[in-house]
Amino acid sequence: MARAVAVTAPPPVPSAGRAEAVLSRLYLTVTRKLDGLLQGDYVGLLPGPGSEAGESTEYRPGDDVRRMDWPVTARTTVPHVRRTVADRELETWLAVDLSASLDFGTARCLKRELAVCAAAAMIHLTARGGNRVGAVIGTGDPTSGGSTQRLPARTGRKEAHGLLRAIARTPSKPGHSDLGALVDMLNRPPRRRGVAVVISDFLAPPQQWGRPIRKLAVRHDVLAVEVLDPVELALPDAGVLALTDPETGTLHEVQTADPRLRRRYAEAAAAQRSAIAQTLRGAGAAHLRLRTDSDWLLDIVRFVAGQRHARTRGSARPAPAPRPESEVR
Structure with a gap:
């Protein structure tokens, strides 16, 4: 499925002061809502039996x-x-994909902004009680100016805030990103058992990143956070649209008034998302899907509460399946 999105002017880059205020407000929102809705014993992001x-x-x-x-x-x-209860002094690593395909959104926010919000929630849920949190960030094809950056795992609220600021301020670069190579950075060097969170839109072929995630899940509890926009699931009837692939710059004009085109697009999108979910399930990773047109904090609360209930009750039932991909809110 082509990664084509509507051509829009790039969003203005906020000043350093405004960016800091936005991040502070985001972290305050995450703290208030998650602390208020996920109270209880310390069990971590992916609560398990522990030792x-x-x-x-x-x-x-x-x-x-x-x-x-x-x-x-x-x-x-x-x-x-x-x-x-879960072991203390947990080590959590985030693999955050900030490739150009995330600079897109038609609802409440861009996918990139949603990825930063997800990172803030994951950092808040794990960076407490002396836990260490680190991250690796990918920004596109290295041959086109992209890079991967490793931020060492540290403890403390101040370090957690600094980690989030570094993620939010990392600019995207053109070119296709190698999600598999980004995930592999969490496998090297080998670390003690902990939590690994992969945040991406997973638009790269599953053959590229499926094996690294399976390898990661052998030693760690893996959570895959998939961010997506409703237009990636179904095209609106909006006449002729000028579309571009943000990773390659390829331009297309699409007649969205054609119902057959919209149907084929929805079918291809559903097949793509099904393949992503199947690959993650086969790798043994927990799967959280966040959309730019929904309340992402509420989705995270439901996911964590569902995982906690299933594991603390000793249930073997899997977490509720994601909503149908073809559904557009």
Whole structure:
């Protein structure tokens, strides 16, 4: 499927003071909403059983029988299960794809802005309790001026804010990005088990990035955050549109009034998104889809709450499937 988007003037670059104010407001919004809706024991971004012993509670239908606390059960003659919490001092790495294809959006924001918002939420959810957070950032084809940048993992709120500022201020470069090479940067050098978050629109062929993500998931808990715009799922009936590929500069004129063209586009988009979801599922990565026309904070809250409920209750049921790709809000 071609990565064609409407030709628009580039957004104005905000001043340093205004950019800092926007980032501060973004982080404040994330802190208030996520802290208010995701209260509870420390369990991390992808809550799992962990190895720290927690309290014993009376068994309830649906609890994992593998967590039975037999000494307490024997003393009380009532079945109890041992709760556990995630390990402290977690190390989290973000792989943030800021290639030119993310400089597009037809709804509330650009995909690039949504990627920065997702990074802010992930940093907030993991950078606490002495945890370390680092990032690798990709900005396009190195032969066309693009580059990859590694920001070392550090602890502390000040360092977390600096990491977010560095991500937000990284400019995009022309050319196709190599998402597979970006993900591979999280595999080298080998690190202790932690959390790896890949933020991208995943428009590169799955054959390019599927194997690196599978390799990453062998050692780490992997979360793939897919950012997309509704126009990438279905074309509007808007007459003749001038479209360009932001990564190559190729220009096309498309007659969107043709219903057959719109139908073929929607079918190709649905097949593409299905292939992305299937590749991520096969790699063992959790999949979070964020759209530029929806409340991304609410989507993150639902995802984290669903993951927490499924794992702390010992359920083997997968997280709810994403909404149909063909649906346009």
